[in-house]
Amino acid sequence: MLKNQKIYSTVKGLVYTLKNYSDGLGHLIFTNTCLHCQNELTFSERFLCWFCWESLERTFFEHQTAPTRLDQLFWGRVQIKHTCALYYYSKDNICQSLIRSLKYDFNAPLGVFLGEHLANEIKEHPIRFVDAIIPVPLHPKKKFARGYNQSELLAKGLAKNWNVPILNKATFKKRNTKSQTKKDRFGRWENVQNMFELHLDLFQFKHILIVDDVVTTGATLESLIVSIQQKTPEVQISLLSFAFTK
Numbered sequence: 001m002l003k004n005q006k007i008y009s010t011v012k013g014l015v016y017t018l019k020n021y022s023d024g025l026g027h028l029i030f031t032n033t034c035l036h037c038q039n040e041l042t043f044s045e046r047f048l049c050w051f052c053w054e055s056l057e058r059t060f061f062e063h064q065t066a067p068t069r070l071d072q073l074f075w076g077r078v079q080i081k082h083t084c085a086l087y088y089y090s091k092d093n094i095c096q097s098l099i100r101s102l103k104y105d106f107n108a109p110l111g112v113f114l115g116e117h118l119a120n121e122i123k124e125h126p127i128r129f130v131d132a133i134i135p136v137p138l139h140p141k142k143k144f145a146r147g148y149n150q151s152e153l154l155a156k157g158l159a160k161n162w163n164v165p166i167l168n169k170a171t172f173k174k175r176n177t178k179s180q181t182k183k184d185r186f187g188r189w190e191n192v193q194n195m196f197e198l199h200l201d202l203f204q205f206k207h208i209l210i211v212d213d214v215v216t217t218g219a220t221l222e223s224l225i226v227s228i229q230q231k232t233p234e235v236q237i238s239l240l241s242f243a244f245t246k
């Protein structure tokens, strides 16, 4: 009898432990919360709650006829036909929560979703009329660690209804650069010089769109654009980014 009671309590304990584990796992897999405020999402909300989507800080660059701050960032550095970025990125803002999840949460569906969102918001912009898309390449080591290149995911979402090729292998990042935020302009330029290699002949394209997740100093983009323009100076280049650092 004593033996049976012992077996019973052991089984009961095991069931409780399993139940706790499965509850935890279920919470991890099924709980759908806002990436910024952590409120639970409704069935119609994705990644952010409605309030956070509405509170994202827009640049409205797409409606601006005068040169934007993003245009001005590249003045005297490289020739860019059109530039656009949708949201302002700053410390602890909602856009930062989106970008953080995109970079560090293995959240590939978010990248494609943000690309589709970008496409919806710039339907009328001249930036939309390009012959090909080049996502800003990541160094292979970084891409491996992250699981994907977030700019490639944005491009995938963008191009869903555009019918233009995405040239994921057109350029190659040779060096894994360190963070550039604390360097001055010359230091940043030294850090990114000869960073990219062209692996595809781009002569066949008239207008190429470079896609990035966040533009901060523009030094990496400058280096990428210089490497393209050195080999194919007649190709026009535009830039589209999800966010621009305020």
Ligand SMILES: [Zn+2]
Pocket: 034, 035, 036, 037, 038, 039, 048, 049, 050, 051, 052, 053
């Ligand atoms: Zn929220």
